[in-house]
Structure formats: structure tokens, C-alpha cells
Amino acid sequence: xxxxxxPREFRLLDGLRLNPRKYFQGRVRxxxxxxxxxxxxxxxxxxxxxxxxxxxxLDWNVLARLDTPVMRTYxxxxxxxxxxxxxxxxxxxxxxxxxxxxAKQLGAAIAxxxxxxxxxxxxxxxxxxxxxxxxxxxxVGYPRLATWAENLxxxxxxxxTLSKALKAFAASSARAGIVLILSDGLDPEAPNxxxxxxxxxxxxxxxxxxxxxxxxxxxxxDLRLLDGEGGLPIEITANGMVLKEYxxxxxxxxxQLAEAVRRxxxxxxxxxxxxxxxxxxxxxxxxxxxxx
Amino acid sequence: MSFQNxxxxxxxxxxxxxxxxxxxxxxxxxxxxxxxxxxxxARVEEIRANALFQKLRPNWLLFLQLLALALVCxxxxxxxxxxxxxxxxxxxxxxxxSASMSATDIAPSRFEEAKKLAKEAIQSSRAGDRLALIExxxxxxxxxxxxxxxxxxxxxxxAVKPTDSEGEVxxxxxxxxxxxxxQDGARIVLLSDGVFxxxxxxxxxxxxxxxxxxxxxxxxxxISALGTAETATGRQLFCGIKNHSSKPIDGxxxxxxxxxxxASTKVPGIAPNGQWxxxxxxxxxxxxxxxxxxxxxxxxxxxxxxxxxxPGASLRVLLVSKGNPFLEKALFLDPRVTLDxxxxxxxxxxxxxxxGTYDVVVFDxxxxxxxxxxxxxxxxxxxxxxxxxxxxxxxxxxxxSAEKSDLMRGVDFEGVFIEKQTQVxxxxxxxxxxxxxxxxxxxxxxxxxxxxxxxxxxxLNSDFPLQVGFPILLANAxxxxxxxxxxxxxxxxxxxxxxxxxxxEAQLTGPSGTHTLSPTGSTLVIREAKTVGKHALxxxxxxxxxxxxxxxDRESNIExxxxxxxxxxxxxxxxxxxxxxxxxxxxxxxxLLVLAGEWWLFARRS
Numbered sequence: 001x002x003x004x005x006x007p008r009e010f011r012l013l014d015g016l017r018l019n020p021r022k023y024f025q026g027r028v029r030x031x032x033x034x035x036x037x038x039x040x041x042x043x044x045x046x047x048x049x050x051x052x053x054x055x056x057x058l059d060w061n062v063l064a065r066l067d068t069p070v071m072r073t074y075x076x077x078x079x080x081x082x083x084x085x086x087x088x089x090x091x092x093x094x095x096x097x098x099x100x101x102x103a104k105q106l107g108a109a110i111a112x113x114x115x116x117x118x119x120x121x122x123x124x125x126x127x128x129x130x131x132x133x134x135x136x137x138x139x140v141g142y143p144r145l146a147t148w149a150e151n152l153x154x155x156x157x158x159x160x161t162l163s164k165a166l167k168a169f170a171a172s173s174a175r176a177g178i179v180l181i182l183s184d185g186l187d188p189e190a191p192n193x194x195x196x197x198x199x200x201x202x203x204x205x206x207x208x209x210x211x212x213x214x215x216x217x218x219x220x221x222d223l224r225l226l227d228g229e230g231g232l233p234i235e236i237t238a239n240g241m242v243l244k245e246y247x248x249x250x251x252x253x254x255x256q257l258a259e260a261v262r263r264x265x266x267x268x269x270x271x272x273x274x275x276x277x278x279x280x281x282x283x284x285x286x287x288x289x290x291x292x
Numbered sequence: 293m294s295f296q297n298x299x300x301x302x303x304x305x306x307x308x309x310x311x312x313x314x315x316x317x318x319x320x321x322x323x324x325x326x327x328x329x330x331x332x333x334a335r336v337e338e339i340r341a342n343a344l345f346q347k348l349r350p351n352w353l354l355f356l357q358l359l360a361l362a363l364v365c366x367x368x369x370x371x372x373x374x375x376x377x378x379x380x381x382x383x384x385x386x387x388x389x390s391a392s393m394s395a396t397d398i399a400p401s402r403f404e405e406a407k408k409l410a411k412e413a414i415q416s417s418r419a420g421d422r423l424a425l426i427e428x429x430x431x432x433x434x435x436x437x438x439x440x441x442x443x444x445x446x447x448x449x450x451a452v453k454p455t456d457s458e459g460e461v462x463x464x465x466x467x468x469x470x471x472x473x474x475q476d477g478a479r480i481v482l483l484s485d486g487v488f489x490x491x492x493x494x495x496x497x498x499x500x501x502x503x504x505x506x507x508x509x510x511x512x513x514x515i516s517a518l519g520t521a522e523t524a525t526g527r528q529l530f531c532g533i534k535n536h537s538s539k540p541i542d543g544x545x546x547x548x549x550x551x552x553x554x555a556s557t558k559v560p561g562i563a564p565n566g567q568w569x570x571x572x573x574x575x576x577x578x579x580x581x582x583x584x585x586x587x588x589x590x591x592x593x594x595x596x597x598x599x600x601x602x603p604g605a606s607l608r609v610l611l612v613s614k615g616n617p618f619l620e621k622a623l624f625l626d627p628r629v630t631l632d633x634x635x636x637x638x639x640x641x642x643x644x645x646x647x648g649t650y651d652v653v654v655f656d657x658x659x660x661x662x663x664x665x666x667x668x669x670x671x672x673x674x675x676x677x678x679x680x681x682x683x684x685x686x687x688x689x690x691x692x693s694a695e696k697s698d699l700m701r702g703v704d705f706e707g708v709f710i711e712k713q714t715q716v717x718x719x720x721x722x723x724x725x726x727x728x729x730x731x732x733x734x735x736x737x738x739x740x741x742x743x744x745x746x747x748x749x750x751x752l753n754s755d756f757p758l759q760v761g762f763p764i765l766l767a768n769a770x771x772x773x774x775x776x777x778x779x780x781x782x783x784x785x786x787x788x789x790x791x792x793x794x795x796x797e798a799q800l801t802g803p804s805g806t807h808t809l810s811p812t813g814s815t816l817v818i819r820e821a822k823t824v825g826k827h828a829l830x831x832x833x834x835x836x837x838x839x840x841x842x843x844x845d846r847e848s849n850i851e852x853x854x855x856x857x858x859x860x861x862x863x864x865x866x867x868x869x870x871x872x873x874x875x876x877x878x879x880x881x882x883x884l885l886v887l888a889g890e891w892w893l894f895a896r897r898s
Contacts, residue, residue: 091327186328214327224321227329234334235321240896245333253331 003146004108005277012281013109016291017117018080020178021265022203046070080119081135081177083202084111084145085169087162089127090154091186091228095211097274102209103182104149105277108142110180110205113291115141122174125152126165126183158230163189167196176201179266184209186229188253191260198264205267205290208257212273215250217243296370296477296874304365308358315354356890360883367879379413380479380500381874382422382438384468387452388484389429390459391786391847395485395590397509403454405506406483413481414445420877424471425449428464428484430457430787430822438471453804456593456824457787458844459484462491465858473497486853486865489846494858505865507852511537513559513587514594514848515545516567520574520581520601529554529574531583531597535562536849543587545570549578559587574601580781580839582826593786593824594848598839600781606630607774608649610665612637613656618757619671622766623654625817627782627790627838629770637661652773657750667743667773669766672750673714679722679737679744684715686730694726699736699745699768702793703761711753716746734765736772743773760813764793781837785844789819794831802827802840 005013049058049069062070084107092100111121121136123145133148160168162183169179170193179202181194197204219238226233236242254270261268269284285291295301326332387410393403410425417423423445425435436448461484472478478499485507517532529549535541540561547555547570555572562568574581579602585595600606607628613619614635623629632650641648641663648664655661660668660675674680691705705726713730725734737744747765751757784790794816798809804823809816818838821827827838842848856863 094327184327186331188330217326219324222321223324225329225332226323226325228325228327231329233323234329234332236332236334242333246331249331249333 002150003143004105004149005112009109009277009281010112012278013113013291014116016113016286018082018110018114018119018178019289019292020080020203021267022201045073047073080114080117081175082111082114082119082121083169083174083177083179084121084123085166085179085181085183086123086125086149086152087127087181087183088125088152088154089158089162089183089229090156091184092209093154094184094214094228095209095273099184099209099211100152100154102271102274102277103207104152106207106209106271106280107180107182108146108149109277109281110285110291111136111145112142115139115145120175120177121145122177123148124169126162126169126181127158127160128152128155129160161189161229162187163193166190166193170196170200170202174202178203178205180205180207182207182209184214185254185257186214191253191256194257194260194264198260198266202264203266204261204264206257206261206269208254208268208270210270210272215247215272217246219243294372296372298369300365300368300370303368304362307361307365311354311357311361315351352893353890356886356893360886360890363879363883363886367876367883370874370876371879372874379417379421379423379481380477381420382472382475382478383413383417384424384426384438384472384478384480384499385410385413386426386428386461386464386468386480386482386484387435388459388461388464388482388488389427389452389455390461390488391456391593391842391844392485392487392591392850393459393506394454394456394593395507395509395512395850396592397507397511397590397850401454402485402506406504407449407452409483409504409506410449411446414442414449417442420874424468425452426464426468426471427452428459428461428488429455430460431789432460432464432467434467455787455822456840456842457785457822458842458847459488461488462494465491465494465496469494469496469499472499475499482856482858482863485850486856487847487850491856491858496858501858501863503856503858503863503865505852505854507850509537509590510849510851511539511541512589512591512594512848512850513537513541513543513562513585514591514845515583515585515597515843516845516848517569518581518583518597518599518843520599525573527574527576528571529581529599530569530571532567532569533559533562533585534567534845534848535564536851537589538564538851540564541587541589543585543589546584546586547572548580548582548584549575550580551582559585580837582839591848591850594842594844596824596841597843598783598826598841600783600839602781606783607651607770608632609652609654609770610634610637610641610650611654611656612658613654614658616656616752616757618751618762619654619656619766622757622763625763625789625791626767626770627784627788627792628774637663641665652770657752660746666741667770669745669747669769669773671747672753674716674746674748677744678716678719678746680716680718680732680735680746680748682714683717683731686713686715687711689713689728689730689733691733692727692729694734695724697725697736699772700725700734700765701768702764702795703768704759705733705756705761708759708761709755710749712749714748716748722746738772745769745772760815763791763815767791767793780834781839783839783841784821786824786840786842787819787822789817791815791817792829792831792836796832798832799830800827800838801830802838 049071053071057072059070059072086107114121116139123133136145179197185208194204222237224233224235258268387406395402398405422438422440424438427433427435436445468480480499481502483504514534516534520527520529542561543559545557545559546553581599583597609629609631611633623631650665652667653663653665655670657672659673660670660678662677674682694700715731718735721737722735724732725736733748735746756762794811798816800807800820803825807820821838821840824840824842829836829838854865
């Protein structure tokens with residue numbers, strides 16, 4: 001079985017937790033402390049005793065000293081929903097190594113952190129018409145997640161564009177939580193779809209993956225460009241002016257994506273080329289506070 | 293404007309059509325798969341043919357290519373405009389340096405004016421023009437061949453000096469025609485006053501002939517005759533002066549005998565084309581008579597004449613031969629010789645002794661006959677008056693020996709191949725000078741009234757004419773038959789080459805300076821006596837006086853010719869001829885610039 005990460009990377013991820021900017025109400029008891037009072041070992045506050053209270057939480061020391069019954073309350077612990085949205089469109093096959101491989105590794109790493117922290121992981125492949133896997137919980141769920149990710153392959157033809165898939169997800173009754181999007185974001189409607197996700201109460205984490213040739217294409221001459229996502233081909237004369245215009249447009253598009261993510265209160269990072277996984281984990285996810 | 297190759301313009305249409313067609317052809321674009329196309333600007337630059345049968349869109353590259361093509365075709369059509377100028381693309385300047393060009397009717401002289409024109413022509417020539425310069429003096433001389441090194445050409449032109457000789461313009465023109473007569477657009481420019489012998493046997497070929505007439509006056513007096521004659525009252529010196537101009541001119545005449553002035557007289561105004569003569573008694577014993585004329589005329593070189601009254605100084609020679617260029621050349625090179633040729637002896641020259649026209653008769657392969665001349669040189673067959681009698685003939689004899697005499701001095705028969713020798717028996721007066729295995733080779737005979745030399749083989753039956761000994765033997769023979777030693781004074785024409793037997797360096801000092809002369813083999817050929825006046829030729833310890841005088845009625849008649857019968861037609865003098873100026877070079881340069889711009893635009897777009 002390929003676990004997508006090597007032992008050194010697992011060790012790096014152990015003890016880390018997802019660090020959302022928003023508060024999300026959990027569905028089941030987990031390991032994440034919440035604002036709600038509940039049962040845990042983390043002391044929260046005192047309150048007056050009322051009839052029917054569980055005497056196990058009565059503070060006997062206070063009662064003996066003040067002759068007043070006071071109840072100890074504790075923080076509740078819930079789980080957090082991490083929606084792992086992996087872009088499996090044909091464009092993710094570009095790059096060396098392919099962007100999809102990097103996306104799988106990064107997704108697996110963050111999912112491992114979530115599962116290790118008792119959060120629920122909802123994996124979903126964007127661009128593939130397949131049944132959504134069951135949510136995963138606990139460290140034991142990681143091998144299933146790795147297997148699922150490992151088996152993901154881009155379709156011959158795009159079944160669904162990134163923006164459509166994101167909008168469909170936003171329209172679903174998915175539980176609010178962190179939406180981790182691992183994609184190249186190469187869809188002109190992607191910023192709007194991200195805004196829609198934000199509107200549904202999700203916190204969008206976008207790791208945009210682009211290869212070196214996408215950042216600085218090495219094209220020259222008269223060309224017919226075939227769209228990897230199945231769009232209409234266009235004819236261009238690749239020269240200095242055209243390349244300059246391309247780079248300008250790409251930068252504007254990336255800025256739109258980042259702006260949409262920021263408005264949803266999420267996190268955005270552009271990862272270019274074959275950046276080592278360890279470097280991404282340390283420099284981006286840990287240092288920038290994605291994981292704590 | 294006209295075109296030398298107008299047909300080249302016809303290429304413009306098909307080539308432009310091909311270029312436009314290339315722009316109309318659909319180009320197969322390379323397919324490239326990219327992650328997404330929405331980021332790419334759909335911008336198509338028409339840097340190459342792009343779409344078949346779609347309308348032609350405005351395109352700077354197409355425009356520049358068509359412009360470059362038009363410029364190239366236009367350039368290939370060789371457009372030309374008419375401009376004034378002496379030179380063309382290929383020009384041979386023929387510079388007349390004869391005596392008449394020293395006339396001073398145009399300051400400082402006609403020759404300097406011609407040089408000035410030649411210099412202007414050189415300096416105004418264009419980068420691709422090629423010029424040559426031929427000096428038409430006594431013998432034509434290529435000063436510089438076809439080329440375009442202006443600095444070198446001007447330097448060589450500056451070194452050309454005028455001469456006092458009779459010009460051989462015909463030879464110079466023939467040489468020019470040989471240089472460029474087969475080339476299209478070539479031009480022969482004659483810078484002359486037109487005072488030269490009528491030119492025959494000249495065709496200019498494809499070359500254009502331009503005659504630039506130099507000179508505008510004809511004022512000139514010349515000494516037309518100077519000589520002595522025995523009369524009843526004694527020896528008289530006669531001097532004749534001719535007025536070649538169209539108005540009377542006067543002057544003064546001074547006569548010299550052996551360098552001493554003996555008479556000076558005023559020359560009255562001589563009528564146009566008239567002559568005036570002056571006779572005085574010649575001093576006894578004087579050998580060299582000179583005449584100097586002072587007049588306000590335009591040409592000075594014909595104001596001097598000389599007459600040498602020395603039997604050895606001048607020899608009238610009759611060559612009786614069926615044709616022998618070697619012999620003729622050797623005789624011609626002797627400065628004393630005035631040569632006539634014939635195939636048989638004229639009756640009036642035959643017979644007894646004295647009274648004949650000629651001093652020497654040379655028989656070449658023709659049996660010697662009794663003649664009146666005081667000297668006889670016979671090659672081949674002896675006659676009844678020869679110093680030997682023929683007894684037979686022998687083939688390929690071997691040289692044995694030669695006497696150490698003045699006649700054989702410097703002559704070497706060793707190794708000379710003789711095909712056939714006449715075997716002879718010398719008479720009582722005959723003295724054998726050289727001998728072969730077949731008998732006497734050279735026999736001389738000396739009597740008070742006649743001297744004879746018999747050479748018992750014909751020069752053309754041997755390789756002797758190719759040996760250095762041949763002209764020496766002839767010079768020695770002329771010395772012998774003329775009566776002994778050669779004269780110490782010689783009279784030659786300016787620039788006329790002559791030779792003397794001499795084996796060491798010699799120096800010629802004259803009005804134009806001193807020249808050091810080197811012999812060729814045993815012969816000293818002198819070509820440097822080009823200036824009128826007395827020259828001193830130093831030969832070791834002895835010195836010969838060389839008197840150079842023009843005495844040419846043709847050169848003295850300095851009236852410039854306006855039209856010349858040349859090259860099968862009459863050539864008119866032009867002031868400044870028209871020339872066709874090509875300007876294909878700037879067009880080619882412009883085409884290159886346009887192509888460079890097109891390349892830059894292409895590179896910028898791609």
C-alpha cells in the first residue's frame with residue numbers, strides 16, 4: 001500500500017492540528033475543544049448548583065469552605081469537518097512531477113493531520129463523476145484515504161469543470177467546515193465558485209498548484225493551443241508580447257483566486273513547480289499557521 | 293533616366309506574385325496542448341503566410357518584402373542618368389605627351405592642361421569606376437592599368453613629363469582599344485591637341501571614343517632646315533624658318549659652329565605658312581652647326597636645330613634584301629643610319645666608284661653587285677666585286693677562330709648555329725677576320741675608295757640574329773665601312789631610341805637632367821634623350837655629344853584639330869562629354885536596409 005507520505009513527513013505531521021479561523025459546530029464528540037460547555041478534562045467555569053445537576057461535578061472544596069454548592073463546568077470537545085476537494089481534471093496532469101501527484105500528497109498530509117486530531121475528513125474528487133466516499137474519522141481512516149487518493153486518475157475528457165464542481169459542492173448539504181481545495185485553479189469561474197463556498201459558511205483553504213511551464217511557458221512561433229480542459233482551441237503567435245500578456249493574465253487570475261479566498265476568511269497559497277513536500281509543510285502549512 | 297537592363301523589371305511582377313501567394317498560403321500551425329487556453333490572448337501576428345484564400349490583410353512584413361523586391365529589381369535594371377564628365381565606368385585616358393603639347397597657348401601648357409583634366413577625371417571617378425592611363429609619346433606607355441586606386445593614379449599621373457618627341461597617338465589608341473575595346477560601356481578619352489599623324493588601322497570596338505581638344509592658337513615658328521652645301525664660293529650654311537601660324541611672326545636667329553656663335557640675325561615677320569631662309573659661309577673645319585630661334589611663338593622645342601657635318605655621323609644605308617626584320621631593326625637602332633630598303637639595286641647606284649646616293653649598301657642573301665657606295669656589307673653570296681670568290685657551300689660548320697680586330701671586337705661566334713655557309717676563296721685584298729671549319733666566315737677588304745665586308749652566311753640561315761653579337765657586328769661593320777672610328781657627335785630625334793655597342797654603365801646628361809644607363813648584353817640602348825638640346829653621353833673615359841632636335845613639320849604645325857578622322861569616322865572635339873551614371877549601388881544598399889528592417893520586425897514579432 002502506498003501511503004503517499006514517507007515516515008519523515010508523518011513524524012513532521014504528528015502532533016499538529018488544523019487551525020481554522022472560524023468556529024464550526026461539531027456533530028459528534030471529538031478532540032477539539034469548543035466554546036460549548038461539555039464533558040472534558042479542560043476546566044471552563046463555575047456555576048450555581050441547580051437541582052438535578054450531576055454531583056460528580058460539584059466542587060466540594062468550595063462547598064466546605066463557603067457552604068455554597070458550586071458546580072465546575074468543563075469545555076466540550078467536538079470534531080471538525082475537513083472537506084478534502086482534490087482537483088482531478090486533465091489539466092492537473094501537467095508539470096513534472098504532475099501537479100496531481102503533489103496535490104495528492106498535500107491532501108493526504110493535511111487529511112492525516114485532521115484524522116490524527118479527531119476531525120472528520122470528507123474526501124471528494126473534483127472533475128470526476130464518482131460516488132463520494134464515506135467520511136473518515138480517526139487515524140485508522142488514513143489508509144483508506146491514501147488508497148482513495150492513490151487510485152484517482154484524470155478522465156480522458158473533463159466531466160465537470162472546476163467551477164461547476166465547486167458550485168455543486170456549495171449547493172450540497174455538506175456540513176460547514178474547512179474546504180481544502182487542491183487545484184491549479186485554471187478555470188475563469190473558479191473565483192466566483194470560491195465566493196459561493198464562502199457564502200455557505202465554509203472556510204476555504206486553497207492550495208493552488210502550478211507547474212513551471214505554466215508560470216513561464218516556453219512556446220514560440222505560430223501555434224494552435226489545445227485546451228487541456230476540453231475548451232475550444234485557439235491560434236496564437238507565441239512571441240514576446242503574447243507571453244507577456246499571458247503572464248499578466250495569469251497573475252491577475254491568481255490574484256482573483258486569492259482575493260476570493262480571503263473574502264471567505266480562508267487561506268491561500270500558490271505552490272509552484274516541484275517544491276519539496278517537507279519544505280511546503282514547514283514553510284507554508286506550519287509557519288503560516290495552517291497547522292498548529 | 294534610362295535602363296541598361298530593362299528586362300529585369302519584368303521579374304518584379306512574378307516575384308511579387310510569389311511573395312503575395314506565400315502570404316495567402318495557409319500555414320499549418322503546430323498543435324500544443326496547454327492546461328487552459330483562457331489565459332492566452334488570441335493574438336495572431338501575420339509574420340508568415342497564414343491563411344489560404346482569405347483576404348490579404350495589411351501587413352508590414354509583406355510591404356517591406358515587396359519594397360525590397362522592387363528595389364532589387366529596379367537596381368538590376370541598371371537605371372542610369374546622364375551626367376557630364378570625362379569618365380565612364382571603364383575609361384582609358386590617352387594623354388598626348390608629344391612636342392606640340394608643350395605649346396603654351398593655354399597656360400602653363402597644353403600638356404599641363406591635359407594632365408589637369410586627367411587628374412580631375414581621376415578624382416571625379418566613382419567608387420566602381422576603373423581608369424587606365426596611356427601616355428602617347430614617342431612610344432605608347434601604360435602609366436597605370438585599369439583600376440580605381442585614385443591616390444596611386446594621381447601620383448603616377450604627376451610623374452608623367454612632357455616630351456619633345458613626335459607622338460605616336462595611333463599606337464596609343466590601338467593599345468587603348470586592345471585594353472577596353474571588347475567591354476560594354478567602355479570609353480577611350482583622348483586628351484590631345486590633335487597634332488599627330490593620321491591614324492589608320494584603328495577600330496575602337498565597343499568603346500566610345502571621346503576627343504577632348506586642347507589648345508586654341510597656332511602661333512609658331514620653327515627651324516625647318518639647317519644644313520651645309522658645297523658651292524662655288526665654298527661651304528655654305530643654310531637655315532630655313534617656317535611660320536606655321538595664321539599671322540606674321542618675327543624673331544631672331546643665332547647660328548653656332550662647334551658651339552661658337554657665328555651669326556645672329558633678325559627674322560622678319562614671315563607671312564602665314566611662309567618660309568624664310570638665311571645663308572652664311574660655314575667656317576672651315578667646323579663639324580657641328582646649331583641654330584637657335586627666339587620668337588614670341590607658342591612652341592619652343594622646334595626653335596632649335598642641329599646639323600653635323602661629319603661623314604661618320606650620318607650614314608645613308610640601302611638594304612638590298614627580300615626581308616629581314618632582324619637586320620632592319622639592328623640598322624634602325626644605329627643613330628647614324630638613315631635606312632632605305634629595296635629588293636634589287638637601283639641602276640643609278642650600280643657601277644663605278646663615287647657619285648651614288650648611299651654611303652653604304654648592305655646585301656642580304658642577294659648576290660653582291662658593284663655599287664657606287666663607298667661601303668658594302670654582304671651577307672651570304674659574294675659577287676664579282678667581293679673580296680672573295682665562292683667555291684661551294686658547307687652545312688653546319690663549326691666556328692674556329694676570329695681575329696682580334698676592331699671589326700670583331702665584342703663579337704662572339706662561339707656556339708652560333710649556322711645552317712649553311714658559302715665556302716669562299718679570299719682575293720688578294722681580302723683579309724679573313726673569322727673562320728669556321730668550312731673556311732673564312734668574315735672577310736674584310738680595305739681600299740682607299742671602298743671598304744667591304746663579306747659575311748659568308750645569311751643571318752636568317754642561323755641563330756646569329758638572336759645573339760648579342762649581331763648588332764655589335766653590324767655597328768662595327770658600319771664603323772669600318774664608314775671610314776674608321778664612329779663619330780663623336782650624333783644627331784637624333786627626341787625620344788628616338790638608339791643603340792651603341794657598350795658593355796658598361798653610361799651616363800647621359802642633358803637639359804632634362806642626368807640619366808644612368810645600363811647596357812643590355814653588349815648593347816647600350818638609349819631612350820632617355822627626349823628633350824631638345826645637346827646631351828653628353830659619357831662612355832667610360834670618352835664622351836659623345838648627342839644633339840637632339842625636333843625638326844618635325846607635323847609637330848610644329850600646332851593648330852589644334854577640332855575634328856579627327858578616327859576609328860572609321862570623324863570624331864568631334866567635345867567640351868565635356870556626357871556620361872551615364874549608374875545608381876544601382878544606392879538602390880542595392882537601400883534594399884539591404886529594407887531587408888534589415890524587415891528582419892528586425894520579424895524578430896521582434898516572433
